[in-house]
Amino acid sequence: MSSEVDDAIAVKIEQSVTRVSKVIFPTTTNHHSTLFGGTALAWMDEVSFITATRFCRKRLVTVSTEKINFTHPIPSGTIVELVGKVSRVGRTSLAVNVSIFLEDMYSEGREEVIHGQFNFVAVDDNGKPTPLFEK
Numbered sequence: 001m002s003s004e005v006d007d008a009i010a011v012k013i014e015q016s017v018t019r020v021s022k023v024i025f026p027t028t029t030n031h032h033s034t035l036f037g038g039t040a041l042a043w044m045d046e047v048s049f050i051t052a053t054r055f056c057r058k059r060l061v062t063v064s065t066e067k068i069n070f071t072h073p074i075p076s077g078t079i080v081e082l083v084g085k086v087s088r089v090g091r092t093s094l095a096v097n098v099s100i101f102l103e104d105m106y107s108e109g110r111e112e113v114i115h116g117q118f119n120f121v122a123v124d125d126n127g128k129p130t131p132l133f134e135k
């Protein structure tokens with residue numbers, strides 16, 4: 001791949017970085033008063049999809065996810081930020097890393113508490129893999 005193409009892809013990766021912040025209200029928590037895991041996964045799936053779509057502006061389907069570790073509970077009454085960034089670009093597929101950062105409302109600082117990778121494939125009108133970019 002030429003350096004111009006590499007540069008263009010690097011620009012697209014930066015331009016498609018997607019950040020979404022949310023408050024953890026009781027409507028999204030489980031019986032431990034921490035964020036329900038299924039909700040965290042749904043948010044991560046959505047952020048990764050937005051990131052991937054902004055990157056290539058093609059019709060995409062999720063083909064797989066990598067292992068996702070929940071390393072820290074996310075209590076009700078905190079703030080989280082989800083950050084999605086393209087991490088691999090193939091011919092018809094790409095990968096997006098999504099991190100969830102946890103912040104206390106009333107003190108500075110934050111830590112990464114969940115990280116995952118979502119893999120997408122660009123598809124044509126018949127649902128068949130199609131190149132991410134024209135030649």
Ligand SMILES: CC(C)(COP(=O)(O)OP(=O)(O)OC[C@H]1O[C@@H](n2cnc3c(N)ncnc32)[C@H](O)[C@@H]1OP(=O)(O)O)[C@@H](O)C(=O)NCCC(=O)NCCS
Pocket residue numbers: 060061062063064089090091092093094119121123127128129
């Ligand atoms: C995604 C889908 C179109 C891929 O079709 P396929 O015939 O298996 O694809 P291919 O074997 O030709 O592979 C196409 C690309 O996907 C990649 N790929 C295939 N399976 C993969 C997997 N499990 N994880 C990561 N990448 C994968 C291949 O490496 C290839 O990448 P490249 O072109 O960048 O080198 C097909 O599996 C499908 O329709 N799945 C259902 C998707 C869906 O409904 N998702 C949920 C709702 S969005």
